[in-house]
Amino acid sequence: MVDGKTQWKGWLYLAPALIMLAIFTFWPIINTLYMAFSNGYTSLGSAGGETYSLGIENFIKVIQYKGFVTCLKNTCLLCIITVPVSTILALLISVALNSIKVLNRALQTIYFLPYVTNSIAIGMVFAMMFNIVGLTPNGDSAITWGIINNIIQLFGGKGINWINAGSNYWANMMVMIIYIVWNALPFKILILLGGLQSINKQYYDAAKIDGASRSRILWRITVPLLSPMIAYVVITGFIGGFKEYTSIVGVFGNTMGPAGNPRVLNTIVGFIYDSLSNNNYGRASAAALILFVIIFIVTMLNMYVSKKKVHY
Amino acid sequence: MDKEENKMTEKVDSENIAPENDSVEIVKIEVSQEELDVKKIKRSQKIGKIAATVGVYIFLIFIAIIVLFPFYWMLNSSLKTIEEYKWTKPSFFPNKLDWANYYEAYKAASLGDLFLHTVYVGLISTVLSLIITVLSAFAFARLDFKGKNAVFAVLLATMMIPGELFTITNYSTIYALGWQNTFSAMIIPFLVSVFYIYLLRQNFLQIPNELYLAAKVDGTSDFKYLLKVMVPLALPTLISITILKMMGAWNTYVWPNLVANDDAHKLITNGLRNAFTAADGTSDYPVQMAAVAIVSAPLFIVFLFLRKYIMKGVSRSGIKG
Numbered sequence: 001m002v003d004g005k006t007q008w009k010g011w012l013y014l015a016p017a018l019i020m021l022a023i024f025t026f027w028p029i030i031n032t033l034y035m036a037f038s039n040g041y042t043s044l045g046s047a048g049g050e051t052y053s054l055g056i057e058n059f060i061k062v063i064q065y066k067g068f069v070t071c072l073k074n075t076c077l078l079c080i081i082t083v084p085v086s087t088i089l090a091l092l093i094s095v096a097l098n099s100i101k102v103l104n105r106a107l108q109t110i111y112f113l114p115y116v117t118n119s120i121a122i123g124m125v126f127a128m129m130f131n132i133v134g135l136t137p138n139g140d141s142a143i144t145w146g147i148i149n150n151i152i153q154l155f156g157g158k159g160i161n162w163i164n165a166g167s168n169y170w171a172n173m174m175v176m177i178i179y180i181v182w183n184a185l186p187f188k189i190l191i192l193l194g195g196l197q198s199i200n201k202q203y204y205d206a207a208k209i210d211g212a213s214r215s216r217i218l219w220r221i222t223v224p225l226l227s228p229m230i231a232y233v234v235i236t237g238f239i240g241g242f243k244e245y246t247s248i249v250g251v252f253g254n255t256m257g258p259a260g261n262p263r264v265l266n267t268i269v270g271f272i273y274d275s276l277s278n279n280n281y282g283r284a285s286a287a288a289l290i291l292f293v294i295i296f297i298v299t300m301l302n303m304y305v306s307k308k309k310v311h312y
Numbered sequence: 313m314d315k316e317e318n319k320m321t322e323k324v325d326s327e328n329i330a331p332e333n334d335s336v337e338i339v340k341i342e343v344s345q346e347e348l349d350v351k352k353i354k355r356s357q358k359i360g361k362i363a364a365t366v367g368v369y370i371f372l373i374f375i376a377i378i379v380l381f382p383f384y385w386m387l388n389s390s391l392k393t394i395e396e397y398k399w400t401k402p403s404f405f406p407n408k409l410d411w412a413n414y415y416e417a418y419k420a421a422s423l424g425d426l427f428l429h430t431v432y433v434g435l436i437s438t439v440l441s442l443i444i445t446v447l448s449a450f451a452f453a454r455l456d457f458k459g460k461n462a463v464f465a466v467l468l469a470t471m472m473i474p475g476e477l478f479t480i481t482n483y484s485t486i487y488a489l490g491w492q493n494t495f496s497a498m499i500i501p502f503l504v505s506v507f508y509i510y511l512l513r514q515n516f517l518q519i520p521n522e523l524y525l526a527a528k529v530d531g532t533s534d535f536k537y538l539l540k541v542m543v544p545l546a547l548p549t550l551i552s553i554t555i556l557k558m559m560g561a562w563n564t565y566v567w568p569n570l571v572a573n574d575d576a577h578k579l580i581t582n583g584l585r586n587a588f589t590a591a592d593g594t595s596d597y598p599v600q601m602a603a604v605a606i607v608s609a610p611l612f613i614v615f616l617f618l619r620k621y622i623m624k625g626v627s628r629s630g631i632k633g
Contacts, residue, residue: 010457017448020504028481116615288477
């Protein structure tokens with residue numbers, strides 16, 4: 001059946017995709033590698049016909065650069081905190097949701113809403129909820145504390161300067177963690193709920209006959225049978241977490257930090273874009289490669305762990 | 313107390329063998345006791361179950377409130393006057409509905425233009441992307457040619473690389489082509505999604521090959537078969553791709569910010585963030601929230617109507633693009 005004509009036809013159907021991929025995917029891979037390993041590569045220098053020696057100078061500069069360490073620290077912290085928190089929360093919510101009938105669909109729709117939002121737009125809403133208007137320099141009184149502080153004060157707590165000028169790093173991080181977890185829940189609930197619905201009911205009937213307790217059923221039956229889905233949301237969570245950027249822009253704006261303290265919350269992706277807008281392509285490429293290696297290692301690690309723990 | 317005594321006598325009686333007529337009596341008591349116990353266990357189980365269900369509902373509704381609260385607070389704040397917004401004790405429903413905020417927001421960020429730009433970019437890139445995806449998926453699913461599997465494997469491998477790695481070179485490519493501040497710069501680099509090709513190929517593979525062979529016998533051309541048979545059969549997947557692509561245009565921020573950030577090409581997210589950047593805590597939050605509400609509304613409406621497709625598409629597509 002295969003003749004010269006179909007040979008030619010297959011490539012014809014693929015041609016549009018392959019041409020696009022060649023320009024915007026394959027060439028960038030080669031070029032980024034070249035730029036990352038060309039010592040001191042800049043776009044201006046390259047346009048001026050400068051030639052570069054090959055080496056790992058860009059990587060050394062990136063790692064030695066103090067701003068990059070901050071970015072790396074922020075990215076890792078956000079990942080390590082938000083991925084487990086959102087996964088456990090999503091697991092509890094989906095198990096609870098799976099056990100009820102009334103309101104099930106309505107709640108499922110509500111939980112999915114954060115997904116169909118613009119992360120910049122809702123970031124601005126979170127900024128407003130944590131924002132304080134007219135805070136005095138000593139931090140004791142303000143015109144408007146913002147709804148989150150109002151709630152804290154209702155329970156007898158003290159208002160906290162979350163995101164305004166002079167705010168503490170951990171307060172900023174707390175806001176970002178809350179926002180990212182809120183934003184990450186819908187996808188995880190969707191996947192885990194889908195997994196739960198495909199678990200055979202016979203396991204639960206058997207456990208009931210044996211008189212197993214609820215928590216025992218959760219940890220001994222539900223979690224092991226759900227482990228492929230849990231592994232999936234953890235891996236995608238880490239991949240997304242290491243690329244965190246727009247949610248921070250949403251809350252803090254392009255300065256990536258509270259007023260008077262820009263860039264304290266910058267991430268690796270933010271670092272890449274900063275280097276790019278400074279025309280420092282070599283450094284941006286080196287940072288992008290470092291990001292790729294980090295994501296690759298973390299994904300492999302996750303796969304290795306899940307291979308040992310995941311029950312298929 | 314009575315029960316305790318009963319138990320005691322039972323124990324004593326069962327230990328010491330009692331006279332005949334007595335033992336009949338005891339058996340009777342035991343039976344009723346057992347029935348009672350079963351009832352008691354059943355009742356406590358029922359109470360436990362109800363308590364657990366109530367607990368589950370309280371937990372779920374509490375989470376639902378947390379999920380919904382930012383939306384509620386956004387709408388609430390967007391309808392307040394700036395004076396009311398600054399009240400020390402916030403009002404949970406605006407005293408006086410200030411709809412003018414919406415008009416002001418629309419004007420301040422020129423949201424009308426931003427909408428048009430975003431819809432334009434979204435539509436064109438969706439249509440072109442669908443054409444390319446359908447053609448490639450068909451080639452991978454139905455046509456035979458040398459090197460097909462190798463090409464497919466290479467494409468899948470590129471999915472592992474984070475997009476930021478491409479961005480740097482694509483940025484300079486766009487400048488080399490002289491495409492800065494054009495719509496092409498926002499559309500063309502993202503036309504091919506390996507993931508969508510993969511998704512559609514899987515869908516095409518499920519369509520029985522007999523259909524294809526029958527069409528061949530009838531003398532139908534490949535292209536006509538693709539258009540008349542495969543595309544209609546794979547429509548749900550195509551709809552999912554369309555929605556995800558439109559959502560992508562609505563949410564994209566980083567790339568347009570780099571390549572096309574002038575007023576004539578700005579997309580909705582960029583316009584929104586940059587129109588209200590006063591980060592000193594003094595910005596006019598009611599107007600800002602009105603703008604956010606306007607920007608969020610279309611996605612919500614689409615979601616309400618196409619809930620099934622969106623959730624299905626998202627559950628297969630992984631992380632937010």
